[in-house]
Ligand SMILES: Nc1ncnc2c1ncn2[C@@H]1O[C@H](COP(=O)(O)OP(=O)(O)OP(=O)(O)O)[C@@H](O)[C@H]1O
């Protein structure tokens with residue numbers, strides 16, 4: 001059944017006698033149905049909500065629109081962006097154990113009411129950490145899409161205000177905004193708040209920031225799902241670290257994940273040599289693999305080809321992985337030998353020819369010398 005999580009949320013909010021939440025979830029459902037082309041059903045549902053004259057939110061009496069997103073007092077920049085990620089646009093490839101934990105998290109959130117009734121509360125918070133480009137922000141989108149909730153993304157560096165005392169205020173405004181309706185609050189680049197430690201001139205300021213963060217996390221309503229992502233989990237305050245019920249360590253993609261990502265990124269431009277391409281991308285992040293694949297698809301499209309050129313794709317991969325050596329200011333002969341030394345399998349004569357523009361005959365000669 002489509003939108004089952006939303007139906008369950010509406011039922012749960014009704015049982016909990018929280019009309020503001022019923023209204024908020026119902027409006028989200030109507031918007032989703034309208035997106036699906038079910039405009040008549042969406043209109044009927046909206047009319048039912050409006051005629052019931054339900055309160056708009058529990059605390060302020062107004063549904064907060066993206067326009068009312070709080071801003072930093074000094075820079076006037078918005079403290080977060082709102083989006084509505086769609087499952088159909090997301091294909092995430094995670095290692096089986098991580099995938100299992102993510103699905104467990106989602107299922108606990110979806111069944112929060114049931115679990116709370118049984119006396120085992122759910123703490124809907126997840127910290128996502130790992131190297132750059134491995135899908136941390138993407139995972140936040142995926143969770144919001146699965147839960148069919150709006151995603152409020154805040155870059156933590158933009159929460160840090162140059163005005164003394166305003167960082168804690170920004171955190172409070174953002175959390176208050178997120179508490180007003182069911183949503184996923186995603187604190188991206190989370191370590192920036194921990195890094196404030198070094199940047200702030202006044203020691204007391206850091207304490208205020210961390211204390212404010214902890215207080216705000218603790219008072220989030222269960223309808224607000226808290227996600228945070230960082231590349232530097234070691235910089236986080238231990239008390240902040242402990243607040244997250246789920247901690248996902250997203251690592252560089254495995255062979256299997258890379259193969260799936262390559263096939264998906266190349267689509268019908270997929271070449272016959274996926275295995276070799278997968279091997280060549282060992283050690284690369286999902287973001288870089290995607291970048292290489294998309295560049296080759298673009299080149300194939302412009303050249304009017306039906307599939308990507310394997311050598312061009314391998315060259316792109318090599319270029320990303322060994323950029324410095326490929327562009328080093330050393331003679332071609334020395335460069336070719338060094339590239340062969342670092343990755344004999346990847347730097348075939350044709351890839352070297354593609355990358356350096358040196359003729360295949362000359363490359364063979366150099367390699368045989
Ligand atoms: N595991 C993955 N599965 C599918 N796509 C992925 C994966 N990892 C990365 N990608 C692709 O790479 C893009 C960039 O990833 P994302 O921004 O989520 O990385 P990140 O871990 O948040 O990086 P950073 O630490 O730099 O913020 C995604 O939008 C997605 O297209």
Ligand SMILES: [Mg+2]
Nearest residue numbers: 136137188229
């Ligand atoms: Mg990110």
